[in-house]
Amino acid sequence: MSIKDKITKDKLPVHVAIIMDGNGRWAKKKGNKRIFGHKNGVKAVKETVEAAGEIGIKYLTLYAFSTENWNRPKVEVDALMSLFITAVKNETDNLMKNNVRMKAIGNLKSLPASVLENLNEIIDKTQNNTGLTLILALSYSSRQEITNAVKNIAEQISSGKITNKDITEKTISDHLYTNQFPDPELLIRTSGEYRISNFLLWQISYTELYFTDTLWPDFSKEDFFNAVYNFQQRERRFGKTSEQLKK
Secondary structure, three states: OOHHHHOOHHHOOOEEEEEOOOHHHHHHHOOOOHHHHHHHHHHHHHHHHHHHHHHOOOEEEEEEEEHHHHHOOHHHHHHHHHHHHHHHHHHHHHHHHOOOEEEEEOOHHHOOHHHHHHHHHHHHHOOOOOOOEEEEEEEEOHHHHHHHHHHHHHHHHHOOOOOHHHOOHHHHHHOOOOOOOOOOOEEEEOOOOOOOOOOOOOOOOOOEEEEOOOOHHHOOHHHHHHHHHHHHOOOOOOOOOHHHHHO
C-alpha cells in the first residue's frame, strides 16, 4: 500500500502552504549555477500541484518569491522573473485541464510589468475553475502584510468608519492579502531549514509544521503525500486536552 492510499479523505487539510527551499543548494551540489536549481524546481511545483489536486486539497499556497529575495544578485533576480513568465505560460493549459484556479498574494505592484501582465492573464483565465486554488506568494512579506493591515485599519478609525472597540481578530484577518482564503492547516518547509522566513505569520498561529531535508527540486508527489499523512497522525487540540476532544 502506498502512502497515498493511507491518506484519509475526510481528514485532509483544507489549505496547505509550502516554503519551497533548496534550489540553490541543489544546483551547487550538481556543479551548476543557482538558476539551474530554480528551473528544476518548476518540476517540483508541477508535481505538487498535481498531487494536491489528486487527493482533494482545496487550497495550496507556494512561497515563490519574498521581498527579501529582491536583495539577491540582479542576474539571479532577472533570471527568476523570466522563469516565472515562462512557467506561467507553459502551465496554463495544464491548469485549465486540471480545473485549477490561480491566485497571487504579495506586493504584486513591485513585480516587473511583463510578469504582472502574464500573471493577471492566467488569473483571469482560470478564475472560473472550481478545483484546487493555487496561490502564489510573490514579492511577499508577512511583516509588510501585517503593517499594511494596521495602516488600513488606522485610516478607517481616523475617518470614523470604525472605532478601536470594533477591532477583532477577524478585522485584522479581513485586511490581510489572504482575506478570501482559510488559514493553512499544514505548512511544509523543504531543505532541512527550521524557520518560517517571514511567511504567513498571522495565518499559521494554529498550523501544523512539517520539515523535510529534501531539497525542493527533489520534492515529489510521494513527499507531499508523506507530509499530508504525517499531518493526519497528529492530534490537533487548539488549547484543549486530549480527554476533551474525545467527548
